[in-house]
Structure formats: structure tokens, C-alpha cells
Amino acid sequence: MVTQIISTMETQVSNGPSGTSLPNGPVISTNGSTDDSKTNLIVNYLPQNMTQEEFKSLFGSIGEIESCKLVRDKITGQSLGYGFVNYVDPNDADKAINTLNGLKLQTKTIKVSYARPSSASIRDANLYVSGLPKTMNQKDMEQLFSQYGRIITSRILVDQVTAGISRGVGFIRFDKRNEAEEAIKGLNGQKPLGAAEPITVKFANNPSQKTGQALLTQLYQTAARRYTGPLHHQTQRFSMIPSLGKGPDPNNSSKPILDNLLNASYGVKSSPTLFPRFSPITIDSMTSLAGVNLTGPTGAGWCIFVYNLSPEADESVLWQLFGPFGAVTNVKVIRDFTTNKCKGFGFVTMTNYDEAAMAIASLNGYRLGDRVLQVSFKTSKQHKA
DNA sequence: TACAATT
Incomplete structure (x- = not known):
């Protein structure tokens, strides 16, 4: 209304x-x-x-x-x-x-x-930029790109839990497609001013090319955030489910779709039964590894890299795996943007170092289905060949 | 098989 x-x-x-x-x-x-x-x-x-x-x-x-x-x-x-x-x-x-x-x-x-x-010349002029220095703001980014043409819109995505910290990812829409092409040629793989890492500049994906499944996932995520805000605990994930059917628009024809999606994602049948155990790696050796890999917790906590997830893996499995070890503030399954399938890895953020180390020691080498997980603190960057 | 991010 x-x-x-x-x-x-x-x-x-x-x-x-x-x-x-x-x-x-x-x-x-x-x-x-x-x-x-x-x-x-x-x-x-x-x-x-x-x-x-x-x-x-x-x-x-x-x-x-x-x-x-x-x-x-x-x-x-x-x-x-x-x-x-x-x-x-x-x-x-x-x-x-x-x-x-x-x-x-x-x-x-x-x-x-x-x-x-x-006009045809203004179509497909939108760029996706990643690897931006965290210190770079929208104005800095526009200044960098404006040498290639007239910028219509720009945006830098920010982390919503740590309130406004740049995610190093953004968008730039030029007036003309050929301006965008020139910006890719000039800036892709280049290091801005005094930046340590090169940026990636490419044409942005067109939202209308998303798969139906991806659209449903997005719709569900949008709805979930609207009712409960950022998710932190399993109990919140489950308690929010009944509220999803009570949206502001009772005539919303997508309700049955949402219900189906929720049942598929959170039905009891899919909950893995876990038997955490200690891997041969000791907590003390993890402590020394952490010193090599990290300068400290970044922002909200300690980021953990989880490798060898199945293509069907979703966020709920990460919550269930890591939740028993302590405070988990964020989980993320990395998916292919076009297929929406997990790319085989994900990230988990935990607040307390001891709990993160315990989770790593216990879950590294853990067998999930027919896969053996590899779990470690996230490194800053994997060397590229 | 190996360290993201898609307004």
C-alpha cells in the first residue's frame, strides 16, 4: 500500500x-x-x-x-x-x-x-571491480576511472556486519560501452596509486541473466534479512522461518515458492549428524601456524578457510559444523555466479581465537559425506601462478 | 581440486 x-x-x-x-x-x-x-x-x-x-x-x-x-x-x-x-x-x-x-x-x-x-551505445557499459584497496572510497574510485569516460553511477560494496568497511568490490557504470572497454584495457590487472595488489576490472553480470534458482536464492536472502536482520546463530535461523510466510504483502504470489525453498534448505532430513573429533594437529601447532598466516583477527573475528565442500553445500552446513565450537559471526559458501553451485570452498568467521583454533583442529580432516574437509585459518592471498 | 565478494 x-x-x-x-x-x-x-x-x-x-x-x-x-x-x-x-x-x-x-x-x-x-x-x-x-x-x-x-x-x-x-x-x-x-x-x-x-x-x-x-x-x-x-x-x-x-x-x-x-x-x-x-x-x-x-x-x-x-x-x-x-x-x-x-x-x-x-x-x-x-x-x-x-x-x-x-x-x-x-x-x-x-x-x-x-x-x-x-541507445545501443549505452548498453553493457557496467563494470564490476574487485581487489580494491580497503581504504579506497567511492570518490577515489571515480577519480581513477573518470579518465576513461563519463561515469553514470558508481558504488563500493560494504560489509554489513562491521558497519561500513569496504569489501574491496564495486561497480562503475560508464555512459558509453566503449568507455567501459577502455577502462578495462587501462585498469584491469593494474595497481592503483600505492596499492599492494592489482585490481580486477570486468564487465558486470547482467541480473536478467541469472538462473531461476539464483533468483530464488536472492529472493529468499532478501526476505530473510528483512525480517530478522543479519543472522548469527542457528537458533535465529530456525526461529525466523515461521515469520517468512507473514510478509507485508499477503497477496505475494511467491510465498509458496519461498516455503518450498525453506523446506528444501532446512528440512530435518538434510541436517548432518556430526561427531567432532580431534585431528592429529595440536592446538599449539595451530597457534604457531596462525602466527605465520595472520597478523591478527581482521575486523569482527578470525576468518577460517574451509575447503572441499560439495557443489550442493550451503551456509547451514557451515553453521552446523562450526557452531558447536563457539561464537560464529558469519559463514559464507562461495558459489559460481552463473550456476549458483558451491565452488568447493567457503569461509567462517569466529569471534574468539581459542574457539577458532579448536574448530580447526577438530574439523580439519573431518569426513563429511564422501569428502574430507581441509580447514585452516584464511591466508591473505593464494599466490597466483 | 586450493583463499571470495555481483548494487
Whole structure:
């Protein structure tokens, strides 16, 4: 319900263009086509569950809409999180930017700006950047990339548990695809300024190319965070399950899908029965190994590398493996972005050194199904051949 | 088989 959403949202500064005098109606060019540049808006970072009707209702509250479209995945129908609104009156477009840009809807802060004219040259101009120095901020990154062209958007992803620490990963969208290509040529594999490690720059994956399974996983993760926040303990993971069916939209057609996914992921049948035991490696030898590999706990705790997980492994198995040894703050199964299968390894963060060392000593060499796990403190980087 | 990250 849009009125409820509006009552809880805040506005912030507009980033719309200024200084241009606006005509008072549609501009018709000499070839008969309509110039939409002052009336057509692009809206980004919409909540996943926002419908076309809510979208139209929200933006229709500003003024008469000529046309609007929430962009969806061609196959799954899932919202891609952005849309277009074309107003009749350019003044209403301006007003929509001033009123609605920066609006907080659920977990998102929407962006409202003038849409660039549709053109083949602006497609596939989005880059994914990894290996960025943790000290580099968005402005630094833009400065580095701006030599290759006009930047439309940029973002550096941040860790949500350690509140705002860079994950060394980001996105840069250029105005033109050829600018993005030049940036890859110029910056991929290069070390920024005084950085110790080279960065990776490549074209970003297109969300619409995600598999159905990947979309479901994302949908589930989004829903889980919305209701319970970051997950820390097994008990929280299980207690959140009943609440998932009670979302704000009772008409949400994806509910049965979510229920099925949850049953598949957390059914008792899949819980492994564990018999932790001590490996031949002693705690004392682990202590000395830790000294070689680590300078200390990074951020929230001690990061542990877990190798030889099956392609079907998920986060729950890591919680169950490591949870008995002490405080686990985070687990992550690394998956192939296109297949969504585990790449054979994952990471676990534990708060206390002694508990982490005990977990490693016990679980390294542990047989899980037909696999023998290899567990150690994470190293800073594996040498590349 | 070997140390991530996809708004």
C-alpha cells in the first residue's frame, strides 16, 4: 500500500540536473518524434516486491503520467529493481526528482533521475571491480576511472556486519560501452596509486541473466534479512522461518515458492549428524601456524578457510559444523555466479581465537559425506601462478 | 581440486 510506504519515508537531496529552463509541454522535433529528455525519468533501487501498480501510484501522485514501466525479467517476471516514468509535463518530472529522489522504501533508497535516450551505445557499459584497496572510497574510485569516460553511477560494496568497511568490490557504470572497454584495457590487472595488489576490472553480470534458482536464492536472502536482520546463530535461523510466510504483502504470489525453498534448505532430513573429533594437529601447532598466516583477527573475528565442500553445500552446513565450537559471526559458501553451485570452498568467521583454533583442529580432516574437509585459518592471498 | 565478494 503506497500511502503507508510514503508515511515512513524520508527525502534527501535531489541530484537532478539544474539550470536548464524547462519547456511547458512536449517538444516535437522536425522528424515528428517526441523529445523525452525533460519528461522521461529512470528510477533505480526500487524494492524487489514493488509492483507496477504501486510504482505507477507513487509517481502518479506527482502529476499526469504519459507512460511508465517497471522493468521485469523476461522469463521469471521478477522486478529488476528499476523502471521508467514519462510525465506529460516536464515540470512534473522535475518535481518528481525533487520530491522522490532519495526516498527510503523498505531497505532501499530509490534514485530518481532523468533517463538518457535509449541507445545501443549505452548498453553493457557496467563494470564490476574487485581487489580494491580497503581504504579506497567511492570518490577515489571515480577519480581513477573518470579518465576513461563519463561515469553514470558508481558504488563500493560494504560489509554489513562491521558497519561500513569496504569489501574491496564495486561497480562503475560508464555512459558509453566503449568507455567501459577502455577502462578495462587501462585498469584491469593494474595497481592503483600505492596499492599492494592489482585490481580486477570486468564487465558486470547482467541480473536478467541469472538462473531461476539464483533468483530464488536472492529472493529468499532478501526476505530473510528483512525480517530478522543479519543472522548469527542457528537458533535465529530456525526461529525466523515461521515469520517468512507473514510478509507485508499477503497477496505475494511467491510465498509458496519461498516455503518450498525453506523446506528444501532446512528440512530435518538434510541436517548432518556430526561427531567432532580431534585431528592429529595440536592446538599449539595451530597457534604457531596462525602466527605465520595472520597478523591478527581482521575486523569482527578470525576468518577460517574451509575447503572441499560439495557443489550442493550451503551456509547451514557451515553453521552446523562450526557452531558447536563457539561464537560464529558469519559463514559464507562461495558459489559460481552463473550456476549458483558451491565452488568447493567457503569461509567462517569466529569471534574468539581459542574457539577458532579448536574448530580447526577438530574439523580439519573431518569426513563429511564422501569428502574430507581441509580447514585452516584464511591466508591473505593464494599466490597466483 | 586450493583463499571470495555481483548494487
